[in-house]
Amino acid sequence: MENNNLLNFSLEELGGLISGEKTENYRVKQVFRWLHQKLATDFSEMSDLGKALREDLQKRFVIFYPTIQKIQKSKDGTHKFLFRLHDGHSIEAVYIPEKKRNTVCLSSQVGCALGCTFCLTAQMGFLRNLEPYEIITQLYLIKKELRLPRISNIVFMGMGEPLLNHKNVIQAIKLLVSDFGQGVSSRRITVSTAGVVKNIEPLLTETKVSIALSLNATKDSLRDTIMPINKKYPIQMLIETLQNLPLPKRRRVTIEYVLIKDVNDTLEDAQRLVRLLSKVRAKVNLIPYNENPYISMNAPHLKRIDEFHSYLIEKHITTMIRKQRGLDILGACGQLRVTENQKVGTDS
Ligand code: SAH
Numbered sequence: 001m002e003n004n005n006l007l008n009f010s011l012e013e014l015g016g017l018i019s020g021e022k023t024e025n026y027r028v029k030q031v032f033r034w035l036h037q038k039l040a041t042d043f044s045e046m047s048d049l050g051k052a053l054r055e056d057l058q059k060r061f062v063i064f065y066p067t068i069q070k071i072q073k074s075k076d077g078t079h080k081f082l083f084r085l086h087d088g089h090s091i092e093a094v095y096i097p098e099k100k101r102n103t104v105c106l107s108s109q110v111g112c113a114l115g116c117t118f119c120l121t122a123q124m125g126f127l128r129n130l131e132p133y134e135i136i137t138q139l140y141l142i143k144k145e146l147r148l149p150r151i152s153n154i155v156f157m158g159m160g161e162p163l164l165n166h167k168n169v170i171q172a173i174k175l176l177v178s179d180f181g182q183g184v185s186s187r188r189i190t191v192s193t194a195g196v197v198k199n200i201e202p203l204l205t206e207t208k209v210s211i212a213l214s215l216n217a218t219k220d221s222l223r224d225t226i227m228p229i230n231k232k233y234p235i236q237m238l239i240e241t242l243q244n245l246p247l248p249k250r251r252r253v254t255i256e257y258v259l260i261k262d263v264n265d266t267l268e269d270a271q272r273l274v275r276l277l278s279k280v281r282a283k284v285n286l287i288p289y290n291e292n293p294y295i296s297m298n299a300p301h302l303k304r305i306d307e308f309h310s311y312l313i314e315k316h317i318t319t320m321i322r323k324q325r326g327l328d329i330l331g332a333c334g335q336l337r338v339t340e341n342q343k344v345g346t347d348s
Pocket residue numbers: 118119120156157158159160161162192193194212213214216256258287288289290291333334335
């Protein structure tokens with residue numbers, strides 16, 4: 001079904017698909033604009049196209065969108081969207097309004113294969129990769145539904161590991177940054193990874209997006225336990241990869257560090273973190289653990305969080321504590337898990 005969904009294709013690919021040598025380049029751009037800028041869902045909307053071309057497209061292709069299954073609104077303005085895909089699976093995305101910007105948090109897979117012990121999405125297991133159109137339409141549907149003129153920031157921090165679906169994620173990013181589409185600046189797109197080392201540099205080279213690494217531990221013995229992918233790509237390998245990244249000028253990687261009470265929140269952890277980052281162009285995002293009914297882990301007490309934070313600042317590491325958004329609707333980091341989706345079904 002997807003191979004004839006026009007939303008999957010880049011501008012060049014679209015050219016190849018609809019041309020026949022006579023379809024001029026500007027026609028291809030017009031079609032692309034209808035799809036990715038004006039967010040048309042039907043060929044009949046493409047009023048400036050010419051009837052013959054429209055009918056030809058209609059015969060050969062579809063414009064297929066997932067559907068909105070549910071929207072939950074948090075008291076802080078965050079919206080969590082549940083989308084239903086063509087095969088009955090569901091995914092989530094989150095809209096986070098702020099004063100000077102607005103951010104959409106996108107999913108890259110249905111479920112996740114990595115099995116991080118603190119993360120709710122992990123409990124779904126891995127179901128499948130998302131197609132490019134299933135990634136971009138999360139944003140398109142949110143934009144339409146909430147009548148938003150513009151989305152300034154995109155983070156790939158929803159369900160899934162983007163770098164285990166890197167081909168489709170890269171294609172989606174290319175569609176999102178296109179001047180004939182949403183025109184989002186690549187700097188304002190952040191791809192967060194648990195550390196799939198082999199795909200980090202290719203992603204950066206191809207898309208110039210910002211990179212975030214979910215580190216979450218400073219010793220392999222702990223990281224092996226809470227993030228099993230560490231056995232394949234241990235901490236030292238991650239750090240070396242970051243040191244050697246061809247980062248654009250004045251750009252840094254973000255190190256995400258989920259603070260979990262009595263797991264990774266001591267001053268010794270902070271000290272080790274400083275040492276690890278001594279040669280990396282990095283800033284740190286501390287994420288106090290978002291608690292949920294399914295995993296018995298907690299956020300440290302405020303005092304602990306402050307001490308950890310202050311220590312990093314003292315050592316001249318730019319450090320932010322990530323604000324918790326959408327907590328009341330389980331829309332915060334690591335809280336996306338589709339209960340409607342089968343698999344883990346014991347939460348009645
Ligand atoms: N798989 C990618 C993308 C998911 S991003 C990655 O791991 O980076 C989700 C972010 O939320 C990660 O930084 C993860 O460490 C963090 N996270 C997961 N569960 C969390 C929780 N319960 N509370 C706070 N952060 C959490």
